[in-house]
Amino acid sequence: MNVAHLQRQWRGYTKYLFMEGYLDDQFLLVQQLQDEEKPDFVVELASLFFHDSQRILDGLTNALNQESIDFKKVDSYVHQFRGSSSSIGAQRVKNACIVFRNFCEEKDANSCHKCLQQVKQEYCLFKSKLETLFSLEHQIVGAGGSIPVMSS
Amino acid sequence: MSIESCNCIEPQWQADELLMRYQYISDFFIALAYFSIPLELIYFVKKSAVFPYRWVLVQFGAFIVLCGATHLINLWTFTMHSRTVAVVMTTSKVLTAVVSCATALMLVHIIPDLLSVKTRELFLKNKAAELDREMGLIRTQEETGRHVRMLTHEIRSTLDRHTILKTTLVELGRTLALEECALWMPTRTGLELQLSYTLRQQNPVGYTVPIHLPVINQVFSSNRAVKISPNCPVARLRPHAGKFMPGEVVAVRVPLLHLSNFQIYDWPAVSSRNYALMVLMLPSDSARQWHVHELELVEVVADQVAVALSHAAILEESMRARDQLMEQNVALDLARREAETAIRARNDFLAVMNHEMRTPMHAIIALSSLLQETELTPEQRLMVETILKSSNLLATLINDVLDLSRLEDGSLQLDSTTFNLHSVFREVLNLIKPVASVKKLLLTLHLGPDLPVYAIGDEKRLMQTILNVVGNAVKFSKEGGISITAFVAKAESLKDMRFPDFIPVPSDNHFYLRVQVKDSGAGINPQDIPTLFTKFAQTQTLATRNSSGNGLGLAICKRFVNLMEGHIWIESEGIGKGCTASFIVKLGIPDRSNESKPSFAPKVLGNHGPSNFAGLKVLVMDDNGVSRTVTKGLLVHLGCDVTTVGTSEECLRVLSHEHKVVFMDVSSGIESYDLAVRIHEMFTKRQDRPLIVALTGNTNKVTKEKCMRVGMDGLILKPVSVDKMRGVLSELLEHRVVFETI
Numbered sequence: 001m002n003v004a005h006l007q008r009q010w011r012g013y014t015k016y017l018f019m020e021g022y023l024d025d026q027f028l029l030v031q032q033l034q035d036e037e038k039p040d041f042v043v044e045l046a047s048l049f050f051h052d053s054q055r056i057l058d059g060l061t062n063a064l065n066q067e068s069i070d071f072k073k074v075d076s077y078v079h080q081f082r083g084s085s086s087s088i089g090a091q092r093v094k095n096a097c098i099v100f101r102n103f104c105e106e107k108d109a110n111s112c113h114k115c116l117q118q119v120k121q122e123y124c125l126f127k128s129k130l131e132t133l134f135s136l137e138h139q140i141v142g143a144g145g146s147i148p149v150m151s152s
Numbered sequence: 153m154s155i156e157s158c159n160c161i162e163p164q165w166q167a168d169e170l171l172m173r174y175q176y177i178s179d180f181f182i183a184l185a186y187f188s189i190p191l192e193l194i195y196f197v198k199k200s201a202v203f204p205y206r207w208v209l210v211q212f213g214a215f216i217v218l219c220g221a222t223h224l225i226n227l228w229t230f231t232m233h234s235r236t237v238a239v240v241m242t243t244s245k246v247l248t249a250v251v252s253c254a255t256a257l258m259l260v261h262i263i264p265d266l267l268s269v270k271t272r273e274l275f276l277k278n279k280a281a282e283l284d285r286e287m288g289l290i291r292t293q294e295e296t297g298r299h300v301r302m303l304t305h306e307i308r309s310t311l312d313r314h315t316i317l318k319t320t321l322v323e324l325g326r327t328l329a330l331e332e333c334a335l336w337m338p339t340r341t342g343l344e345l346q347l348s349y350t351l352r353q354q355n356p357v358g359y360t361v362p363i364h365l366p367v368i369n370q371v372f373s374s375n376r377a378v379k380i381s382p383n384c385p386v387a388r389l390r391p392h393a394g395k396f397m398p399g400e401v402v403a404v405r406v407p408l409l410h411l412s413n414f415q416i417y418d419w420p421a422v423s424s425r426n427y428a429l430m431v432l433m434l435p436s437d438s439a440r441q442w443h444v445h446e447l448e449l450v451e452v453v454a455d456q457v458a459v460a461l462s463h464a465a466i467l468e469e470s471m472r473a474r475d476q477l478m479e480q481n482v483a484l485d486l487a488r489r490e491a492e493t494a495i496r497a498r499n500d501f502l503a504v505m506n507h508e509m510r511t512p513m514h515a516i517i518a519l520s521s522l523l524q525e526t527e528l529t530p531e532q533r534l535m536v537e538t539i540l541k542s543s544n545l546l547a548t549l550i551n552d553v554l555d556l557s558r559l560e561d562g563s564l565q566l567d568s569t570t571f572n573l574h575s576v577f578r579e580v581l582n583l584i585k586p587v588a589s590v591k592k593l594l595l596t597l598h599l600g601p602d603l604p605v606y607a608i609g610d611e612k613r614l615m616q617t618i619l620n621v622v623g624n625a626v627k628f629s630k631e632g633g634i635s636i637t638a639f640v641a642k643a644e645s646l647k648d649m650r651f652p653d654f655i656p657v658p659s660d661n662h663f664y665l666r667v668q669v670k671d672s673g674a675g676i677n678p679q680d681i682p683t684l685f686t687k688f689a690q691t692q693t694l695a696t697r698n699s700s701g702n703g704l705g706l707a708i709c710k711r712f713v714n715l716m717e718g719h720i721w722i723e724s725e726g727i728g729k730g731c732t733a734s735f736i737v738k739l740g741i742p743d744r745s746n747e748s749k750p751s752f753a754p755k756v757l758g759n760h761g762p763s764n765f766a767g768l769k770v771l772v773m774d775d776n777g778v779s780r781t782v783t784k785g786l787l788v789h790l791g792c793d794v795t796t797v798g799t800s801e802e803c804l805r806v807l808s809h810e811h812k813v814v815f816m817d818v819s820s821g822i823e824s825y826d827l828a829v830r831i832h833e834m835f836t837k838r839q840d841r842p843l844i845v846a847l848t849g850n851t852n853k854v855t856k857e858k859c860m861r862v863g864m865d866g867l868i869l870k871p872v873s874v875d876k877m878r879g880v881l882s883e884l885l886e887h888r889v890v891f892e893t894i
Contacts, residue, residue: 029871030785037788038788045785080776086779
């Protein structure tokens, strides 16, 4: 496949991700930080995020499965998740966390469970989309091209 | 006398006896009378209270009594009488003689007195008669005065013209017992007198007499009541009784004062006066004559009537004026309310249309531009471009209309920012070039050498103005070229141009930009030039008839130029000779001191401050790994030497005086605030202490206040872009403080 086609594909996909709200401007920022000195900055950050998120999600599942739910703990997990997702630009995940936090404040167990499901779903979507994007980038680089710079 | 001694003859004839008898009787009666007179006197004097001469009376009484006594005693002397009788007779005669002489002497003194009393009596009688006469006169005058007062009161008690005049006639008729009383008023034309009111005849026929009769002139020329002949036309009011003598007639003028006669500081002018004529007739066959006091009464009444009439006229006038004012007030009020309603309606309309019209326009423009970026066939591309162009034009027009309304209101205010003046012109050129090249017009731009690069003003509207002017030049030119020149207008040249409304005021931090756009197009008839700047007016010249002139463009330009304290004008030598549009506006000269930054604005113009932070040692504290990594990446990208920590303890352990800045994420909780306090405690000397900047995602004033309270040096909001961080760092290094406005 030629580089131009791949690049076009990448461009289109990125646009799609932005339009659908999976990514927001923070992601662009993150991309800007990638330069010659740190060529894998974005990928590294993403893996860090995935690692962290997994930990948080496990903790959340655990906490909500208790008989008496410690909402404070739940809230702190959600807060962390929100911070991470907003730092990387995972917009939908972040929004789901905000909703989750509201229900935590109300100490509504049922809704919290639902929110957890929602957050998990969004996270999975985000992860898979980002992985697709990274594979595209990998292909581009493999084909000898360079990843285009997206302007906001 | 005894008979023996007397030599009297004592005839003894019968005739003597007869004579003696008569003498005897006479003496008796005389004595009687003499005795009775004093009695009478005493009686009557006692009766009367006043009689000054009692002594005289006594004397006189004594005289009379003695005389009587003498005559009585004389009775005894006719016969033989004794000597005693003779002695008594002699005594009484002597006494009588004495008293009568005394009385005679007394009378000499008394009689003149008595006579003078009589004279005085006569004099007093005359005097009394005279006084009576005068009294009568005064009474009459008093009567007259009372009548006048009463009349005046009657007349002045009403403000209605008719009533005044009618009352006058009635009262006069009554007071003076007139047969007829009439009032003649001047007609509108002023050439005739019309019989308006009469006393006895109920319906005066509109009988007129010409005003310039000699008798009328005579009456009008004096303010006195004038006797006139009963045969003159004004006096012939009743059908002539025929055989009887008509009563005397008097006429007097009644001045009719109008409002206009009363000048402000001046009593009514004597000239230009209208008079009415009052005619009064005494009853016929009464042989009455007009008395002076009656004439005076008439004159006074006439004056009073005049005053009363003028009052009535003034009142009428003022009431009419007041009614008129009230009507006008009502009308004005209505108009004002209508105007307010209209303005409100227009504002509502504008407010709605502002939003309603712009939203779809923006949607069209946005989507068309998005469409442009997708893959299109050439025809499709052309179509999309046309759509875009047309919608831009429409958007501009809508904005123009809305702007113009705001401009007219005076509610539009110009922005004032620093902008690149040269680039404004270049951009205009770029925008116009396509159109000009299609029409094969040559576009040239010449910027004066002293034209500053940067200026302070409303960039958008200045560009709009230039664009409009240049656009017009292009629109109305079919061939040739358009030349745009821009330069700084010098003070002298400003003074040379004499425009009525434009007074340039030179000052130190402003300059006047002059722009001239010359075209070689159709030109304009000099007569049409004044209407060019009025909105919606279109000149019907041959050249313009085919083009769709923008009715508002020049009008808006003019308003913008005026707001910028300038002037815009067009010169043309005529049809076919092209035209030159010029304008002058006032712009500010930027200098460093104008730019003050009380708070840090995130969008900073590039190339500002030190962008070399190589080796700057910073510490990042964030308990969220991902966030920490991003912040670190950001700072590393800018060249800093970054250390990261995840907890406060770690931070305090790692922190040293080498670190210049500590970035801490405060979204985690209170920990960060404590940390800030602890850092302050750690570093007692101010220079050594690193600057503490909080990073937070929440825009809360409370957060900001907390940061300031614990002694943090800065606060910035996430998300932080590269440029923003760059700005923050330079701000920190320069001012050691950076608080973003929340």
